Amino acid sequence: MVRDQRASASTPADDEAVVPGAGVQEHDSSRLASLVSLAYDFYWEQDAELRFTHVAGLGLERSGLDATAMLGEVRWSAGTEPVSDNGSWEPHRALLQARRKFTDFVYKRRNARGEDRYLQTSGLPMFAPDGRFLGYHGISRDITETVRTQQALRQSSTLLESMFDTMDEGVSVFDAELRLVAVNRRFRELLNFPQALYAPGTPFEAFVRHNAARGDYGAGDLEAQVRERVEQARQFEAHHFVRERPDGTVLDIHGRPLPGGGFVTVYADITDRATAERALRESKQVLENTFEHMDQGISITDRQMRLVGMNRRCRELFDFPEWLCQPGTPFSAFMRYNAERGDYGPGDIEEQVRERVALASRFEPHLFQRERPDGTVIEVRGSPLPGGGFVTLYTDVTKRARAERAVRESESRFRSLTVLSSDWFWEQDAEFRFTRVEGRGGDDGDDGGLSAGLGKHWWELGFEVEGDWEEHLALLAARRPFHEVVVRRTRADGTVQYVRVSGEPIYDAQNRYTGYRGVGRDITQQKRAEERIQYLARHDSLTGLPNRAWFHDLLTLALHGARRYQRKLAVLFIDLDRFKIINDTLGHEAGDQLLKEISSRLKRCLRACDVVARLGGDEFVVMVQEIEEPEQLVTVARKILAAVLEPVPILGQPCRVTASIGIAMYPAAGEDDQTLMKNADIAMYVAKEEGKNNYQFYSPDIKTQSLERLALETGLRNALARGEFSLHYQAKVALQSEAITGVEALLRWHNAELGPVSPAQFIPVAEQTGLIVPIGRWVLRTACAQNVAWQQQGMPPMCIAVNLSARQFLHDGLLDDIADALRDSGMDPALLELELTEGMVMHNTERAVALLTQIKQMGVRISIDDFGTGYSSLAQIKRFPIDALKVDRSFIREVASDSADRAITGAIIAMGKTLSLTVVAEGVETLEQRDFLRENGCDEMQGFYFSKPLPPEELAAFLAKERGGGT
Secondary structure, three states: OEEOOOOOOOOOOOOOEEOOOHHHHHHHHHHHHHHHHHOOOEEEEEOOOOOEEEEEOHHHHHHOOOHHHHOOOOOOOOOEEEOHHHHOOHHHHHHHHOOOOEEEEEEEEEOOOOOEEEEEEEEEEEEOOOOOEEEEEEEEEEOHHHHHHHHHHHHHHHHHHHHHHOOOOEEEEEOOOOEEEEEOHHHHHHHOOOHHHHOOOOEHHHHHHHHHHOOOOOOOOHHHHHHHHHHHHHOOOOEEEEEEOOOOOEEEEEEEEOOOOOEEEEEEEOHHHHHHHHHHHHHHHHHHHHHHHOOOEEEEEOOOOEEEEEOHHHHHHHOOOHHHHOOOOEHHHHHHHHHHOOOOOOOOHHHHHHHHHHHHOOOOOEEEEEEOOOOOEEEEEEEEOOOOOEEEEEEEOHHHHHHHHHHHHHHHHHHHHOOOOOOEEEEEOOOOOEEEEEEOOOOOOOOOOOHHHOOOOOHHHOOEEOOOHHHHHHHHHOOOOEEEEEEEEEOOOOOEEEEEEEEEEEEOOOOOEEEEEEEEEEOHHHHHHHHHHHHHOOEOOOOOOEOHHHHHHHHHHHHHHHHHHOOEEEEEEEEEEOHHHHHHHHOHHHHHHHHHHHHHHHHHOOOOOOEEEEEEOOEEEEEEEEEOOHHHHHHHHHHHHHHHHOOEEEOOEEEOOEEEEEEEEEOOOOOOHHHHHHHHHHHHHHHHHOOOOOEEEOOHHHHHHHHHHHHHHHHHHHHHHHOOEEEEEEEEEEOOOOOEEEEEEEEEEEEOOOEEEOHHHHHHHHHHHOOHHHHHHHHHHHHHHHHHHHHHOOOOOOEEEEEOOHHHHHOOOHHHHHHHHHHHHOOOHHHEEEEEEHHHHHOOHHHHHHHHHHHHHOOOEEEEEEEOOOOOOHHHHOOOOOOEEEEOHHHHOOOOOOHHHHHHHHHHHHHHHHOOOEEEEEOOOOHHHHHHHHHOOOOEEEOOOOOOOEOHHHHHHHHHHHHOOOO
């Protein structure tokens, strides 16, 4: 024991020590010295400067440390290195400066032999009775062997892990509780599980469930798949199987149980091998299928002349029984079977068999034809196989043999015709009379073919040549060949037959001319097709009227005449109103039927010298010639309007359309076809804007209006993208309490160039162009979002009404648009009210009822807007699942002074009450109007009397003021 007398202590508490009296100190020191001498640890003390003052114990000798050398040193003196605290002395020093105890601090110290020893030390601070800090004391232990053992284990573990992780096979290890122990890198690559599953302890079931969910086990009940595989795993039995994953990877899987429970599974990627094996199997199957289904018969024998294989065609050709065609059957058995049924003719059967067996035993290539008793001619081609055996091919060449005979017999006759394309063959004598007609199309009836005309000329059979016969006869007299000459004749049934012929002169062996021969083809159907194509190029396929191209030709021709003789003519551009609604609701067949009927009516309205054409869709154009006064055109236009207006019965119900007509006169409205057509079109659009079912003459003023409309339409097409639309909101008020019950969203447009544009101007244009559908979708989404925004600002929930256009109501995506607006905004469907006009729901009531029912099932309210302007009745209205009626403002305007308006408004309110509907009056502007509506039981009103339409922020302030009791 070595002691430095600068400090001594004992330990009365866990984290500090107070130095006791001298007697107790000596007694305790004696006991401590005895204990230290027996322990592997060594005891140490430090003074207040943390220098060792006392070091003792057997552990010093085992560690090779010199206690004397340590005295007076601090723990971090030269030759030491910290291991704990991430290899830093600073945390340890800070702890000592704080006078706190420490445990199991590890550091490295070099001993007297120059060896590095690892020491684990723990210590307590010591204090004098007066609280003065005296230093530290504690024990240390040499843990060098433990550290080295751990280092060796880590190195070994690292090596094993490296080997484990670099294996070519994937490996997974699960314990007895089927929890993951480890997987290697290859396992992760092959199975591609989420990273979270690779955490140790993950249940085996989680891997199985992931595989089942991504379809690795194929179709089936997921839970059943998981349960089955987990139960199999719990048996901890060795297993081996191959599994193909959905991505085409093929895994060879071997599983082995582990001693004490659990199992290890090895996954090998055998995709290449499996692919090769599959390709081999498929190739073998292809070869087998090819072998079995070849048009040629094949037989294969081995070196002992026993059958190896025979395909189906071979069995068919020789009509061998199934029992004879088994592998291993001797070649002689087939020869005997043939001989016994007479295939080799009369003679000794055994001799016939011996002769053929001996010939085959030579294993020499051979080729011959054999004609069987039934007349079948079979070509037999045999070849020896490498290593012995024979393969023989049997081809049925019966047709070829017969054809070769026929070819040889007629080779000289037909050799010159091989270069000609023919449907049938003909020959004529030197006087051009038919002597032979053969082939397809040569004889299809008394007046359809030419075989009945043997001994006659072309012209005697009624044929005419394009041009004249004299020119063709001159060619024949010159002994010249001719190609693709077209002749025609009218048959007894009135149809025209066309024939295209080619021919060349015939010379005998002495080079004497003997006539003509050639080929011919009936091209009647081709000619009819060409005529049909020409017709369709100039006519509309549906109505039979001239099409756009032919009309332009006719108009151009008429303009030449009018210009030459200084006459007037006019172009009437006609567009059917409401045709699209009928076409969309009743179907394209109904639309086609309507167009054909209108076409017939238009033709009946015109003179023989006038022309009506269909440009496409529901657009027609008329050319009226030889006009003296514009009144003549007025008469024509009125006749057309009246004819179009007449109902057309379609699918059992009368359908009615109207027409809008634009009129352009030559020369005032244009002097060429393009200008006349364009100006008539402009006038037609003005007719539409004037309410449809009318006509308009073109004038410069109309052109100006058209340009304004074009500017309006152009701006409207870009308005959504430019963010030029906004919504104003007008409050609806309960008449009895004057409480606000909701608002109606009203569309506004401010164009950068046009300024504010009235809805009365742009809404009809949006309807006509179809732009109302995306605009309406924007209105619906914006209104719902604004309602939710108001609620988020603290305003109570209220119903918001949005108008639906006719185009929107007919659009297939309406239900999706409503659902999207509600979902994206998060608004309660009960707070949305959709307003529709009477005409929209009355046009096709069955569709309307079905569609409104679906909207109602969403929880959305429905009201009929502008009620009273249509033709609906109580019986019709009660069919629809609606919540409210809105009395049209036209009845409210004079309700205080006009008895008829009062009666109509009262009737509408009564009807609403009868059907338990909310009745809303639109356009209320005066106190008298309000009082009348209140006295007659109207539920709600809307109009300037209470509030004009306001922007969102102004409406919010207005509503807050009203609900706060302000005025």
